Amino acid sequence: GAVVSQHPSWVICKSGTSVKIECRSLDFQATTMFWYRQFPKQSLMLMATSNEGSKATYEQGVEKDKFLINHASLTLSTLTVTSAHPEDSSFYICSARDPGGPSYNEQFFGPGTRLTVL
Amino acid sequence: GQNIDQPTEMTATEGAIVQINCTYQTSGFNGLFWYQQHAGEAPTFLSYNVLDGLEEKGRFSSFLSRSKGYSYLLLKELQMKDSASYLCAVMDSNYQLIWGAGTKLIIKP
Numbered sequence: 001g002a003v004v005s006q007h008p009s010w011v012i013c014k015s016g017t018s019v020k021i022e023c024r025s026l027d028f029q030a031t032t033m034f035w036y037r038q039f040p041k042q043s044l045m046l047m048a049t050s051n052e053g054s055k056a057t058y059e060q061g062v063e064k065d066k067f068l069i070n071h072a073s074l075t076l077s078t079l080t081v082t083s084a085h086p087e088d089s090s091f092y093i094c095s096a097r098d099p100g101g102p103s104y105n106e107q108f109f110g111p112g113t114r115l116t117v118l
Numbered sequence: 119g120q121n122i123d124q125p126t127e128m129t130a131t132e133g134a135i136v137q138i139n140c141t142y143q144t145s146g147f148n149g150l151f152w153y154q155q156h157a158g159e160a161p162t163f164l165s166y167n168v169l170d171g172l173e174e175k176g177r178f179s180s181f182l183s184r185s186k187g188y189s190y191l192l193l194k195e196l197q198m199k200d201s202a203s204y205l206c207a208v209m210d211s212n213y214q215l216i217w218g219a220g221t222k223l224i225i226k227p
Contacts, residue, residue: 034215043205043219044161093160105149105168105209109160 023094146211
């Protein structure tokens with residue numbers, strides 16, 4: 001199946017700093033990518049839908065100015081957590097649909113980024 | 119509102135069979151997915167059902183009844199590596215995935 005990568009896989013930062021997470025589709029072009037957050041022992045929570053060449057669509061309760069999403073190309077979306085605080089510590093996962101794949105609706109997930117804010 | 123229900127935790131024995139149920143109520147339906155997620159890792163795709171019936175893929179099978187808003191994931195010949203969380207997700211009319219909380223499956227020797 002299609003491959004999605006994320007970088008970094010693990011990051012520790014100080015409170016107040018900003019962290020950028022990259023999500024890449026390696027062998028297909030993704031017009032739409034999704035950003036999820038998952039707290040321990042909880043399910044995935046969709047944060048936003050990232051659309052190439054246009055503004056991201058954020059879910060209710062997710063601060064646009066805090067979680068900046070840029071989908072500048074068909075293979076790259078970035079999530080920047082600005083002025084991170086300890087409560088932002090979580091597992092961030094991106095996913096993408098492969099419009100040219102055999103299963104149009106299937107989402108392929110990146111390996112995730114574990115963010116710890118001290 | 120939209121809702122996906124699945125058991126929080128199940129325990130089974132190595133070599134046995136286990137069925138994980140999922141019921142859903144969503145605005146529209148464009149398919150149901152099952153994903154496997156090991157602790158600390160991202161979900162991996164297991165199955166996709168959009169029509170009623172059983173889809174078999176090796177040791178794993180998935181069943182869907184759209185009229186009942188019901189699906190199950192059947193795992194046969196359980197192995198220790200099958201210990202993981204199993205996530206049920208439904209794609210609604212906006213092609214957005216609605217996720218269940220996941221079922222933690224514990225396999226005992």
